[in-house]
Amino acid sequence: MTEWFQIFLVLSVAGSLLTGVLLALKKWTGKQFSPTWQYALWVGVLLVMVIPVSVKVPALVQPAVEKQVVQRIPPAEAELTVTEQPAPVDTVGAPAGEVLPFTEETALPPVPWWDVLAVLWVLGALGSLGYRLTGYVRFSRYIRRTGTPIELDGVPKRLRVSRTSATVSPMVMGVLRPMLILPETALTENCLPYVLRHELVHYRRGDILWRWVAVLATSIHWFNPMVYVAAAQMREACEISCDWCVVRSMEQAKRDDYMRVILELLAVAMAKKQILTTQMASEKKQLQRRFTMIRNQKPVGMKKLLLSVCVGTALLGAAWLTGCTLRETYVTKEPAVETADEIGGLAEEGSLLFVGVDEGGRADTIFTYEMSEEGKATIYSIPRDTFVTENMKIPYLLVQENGDEKLIQTVSEITGRPVKDYVRMDLTAAEAVIDALGGVTFTVPQDMYYSDPYQDLFIDLKAGEQTLSGKDAVSLLRYRKGYPEGDLKRVEVQQAFLMELFRQKCNPAYLKEIPAVMDAIKGHVTTNLIAEDVVKYGEELYHLKQNGMDAVEMFTLQNGDMYYETAQEGGGMGLFAEQSADVLTNDDSFATEQPALVPVGQ
Structure with a gap:
């Protein structure tokens, strides 16, 4: 409206x-x-x-959609090696005087004028x-x-004629059933x-x-x-x-x-x-x-x-x-609504799959999140250079027909855990969310510079602790060319940034920013989550942090037969970067064996 x-x-x-x-x-x-x-x-x-x-x-955009639950038999658990990674000490708190119980309203939303x-x-x-x-x-x-009613010569049959004694001017009225109204004075x-x-x-x-x-x-x-x-x-x-x-x-x-x-x-x-x-x-x-x-x-x-x-x-x-x-x-265009039926492959129980996409609609950042019954959170990161077939990497599943469903099924097979909830977010939403939260303080591990005019991508960050805006944060998350370890190091930096984002912003004091965040991501997020699900995940994370967060398990999924990386490959989300002559090829099938889980930092 x-x-x-x-x-x-x-x-x-x-x-x-x-x-x-x-x-x-x-x-x-x-x-x-x-x-x-x-x-x-x-x-x-x-x-x-x-x-x-x-x-x-108007450009087609995809907002949040209604929740969909699809019956699915989870695959057998793979033999995975897991190692706990201690969570960093919580040194960044919420703004002074604003720590409130999670369910308490901290601010009134702005008036929607x-x-x-x-x-x-x-x-x-x-x-x-x-x-x-x-x-x-x-x-x-x-x-x-x-x-x-009267009849007059020269009047079309469809046009009815009516004589009236009312003091009105001659007129025609009616579109579907037109009528010519003639007062007595007009009939002379x-x-x-x-x-x-x-x-x-x-x-x-x-x-x-x-x-x-x-x-x-x-x-x-x-x-x-x-x-x-x-x-x-x-x-x-x-x-x-x-x-x-x-x-x-x-x-x-x-x-x-x-x-x-x-x-x-x-x-x-x-x-x-x-x-x-x-x-x-x-x-x-x-x-x-x-x-x-x-x-x-x-x-x-x-x-x-x-x-x-x-x-x-x-x-x-x-x-x-x-x-x-x-x-x-x-004009602020209302986004086109994508129905939940278009997202398939979801199970009743399992993990949350988060996917960050680039300008071309390819998956760039992929990780899953799940809370165990013991109250510990487990995050699996899947590098973008993971091969899913002999000649295709995982980002390109998303641009195929039924790409969301194919990506969900593939991640379920890789992690050995079914996917229950799904969130796909583009760069615009990521920038807007971080800006709405006031930026994130983070220590950039090294100088980062990368320029790609074909993608309209320009990264220029200096090493050291700083408060990253939404644009700078996205640049940090996309950068990978200058790392000797390539995309593996980029995943490690992404996980570290995610921990800082959670540590600094998972606080009821930021509930007042929810209206701004929701407005920022409108039209740039596709998900099966509904409002109640978002609140549930927020409560999980808040209580996890409140209970001390003794450990958060964070892993990078990789396998020598599936994953290849080279320092010569272009910056994050490069356009068909795997076509570079410096990139190795793989003749083994994706389904030959499960990938190994490598703890963060190793």
């Missing part, structure tokens, strides 16, 4: 600008171009304001539209109750031919439909005064252009009779104008323009016709492109 409000707010701005331009040019265009051109252009203004069409197709405005907009639009439709329905019932021999010619022009052009567009526009943009101006100009241009069509082939004497009929009908039918109808006798202030056109009506030459088409197209196109540009720039 918020996105639609922002879209129509942008369209309101574009329509207002076009309305202002047309009002400024009204005297010039009135002399140069035909009344039909004026009418068509004002209809175009209202269409610009009600049709949310954009030049660009866009959501509030969107609700007010919807209420106003519904109220405005409801008020207009209620009045129209009442008037329609009154006319049908007091009217008597002198008036009827002119009335029929006028109203049949309205009927054949479908003017009732454009009246509905005007009502829709004024309801959607009820807060914008310019939309009422545009709607009034459209109604006036509609009557003038209808007169122009009626008198186009009339002699001057008949034109005078036509104007006399309009004055007679106006004198009798002084009732309030009705929306969603055509009324031959319009307001008094419009008569001067109508009569001036009727007296001075002249045929439009081909040059002026072509010029009017070009000018109208340019004005409407400029307004439309302006709206598209504003929409792409300022």
